[in-house]
């Protein structure tokens with residue numbers, strides 16, 4: 557089934573439902589940058605997403621553990637765009653729940669099931685139930701680029717200074733034992 561977008565300025569992300577219980581993504585408020593992704597299955601229970609009747613689940617993520625979830629749909633972004641998946645701020649701030657891969661990059665040509673891998677960096681077990689919103693995603697422009705090998709790069713004031721070289725966050729002596737960055 558397809559539907560049209562009511563906002564003439566909005567770009568269209570095609571969303572293909574892969575599971576009847578998938579919560580199709582939507583923005584929580586009119587001005588929200590991201591739309592939320594909800595868990596529909598635990599990846600270890602349905603690795604290839606062949607189980608069509610995934611029962612309700614309640615999966616505890618123990619401190620230090622990583623668990624991957626299916627969100628139950630695949631996407632096709634408009635040409636020139638990709639999706640990026642981010643942690644929910646509240647999950648990170650209150651529970652230490654973050655994406656195991658930092659930021660999920662959904663390639664524009666990826667047509668497989670969207671997955672979210674959560675990691676518990678907190679000290680308490682964290683419960684995820686079917687339908688819970690576990691991450692958020694936004695559409696981002698991907699400019700076509702070509703990588704060209706050169707002998708020299710343009711000189712700048714910063715030069716090779718990095719990793720705290722401007723003062724804030726400078727490496728301590730202990731940190732720098734492993735070498736200058």
Ligand SMILES: O=c1ccn([C@H]2C[C@H](O)[C@@H](COP(=O)(O)OP(=O)(O)OP(=O)(O)O)O2)c(=O)[nH]1
Nearest residue numbers: 641657659660661662663666669670671672673
């Ligand atoms: O959080 C994520 C990250 C990625 N993907 C999907 C979409 C993406 O296009 C594909 C591959 O991701 P990525 O390129 O980051 O993974 P890789 O480990 O570099 O593997 P690959 O060799 O497939 O590029 O996996 C997700 O479903 N969720």
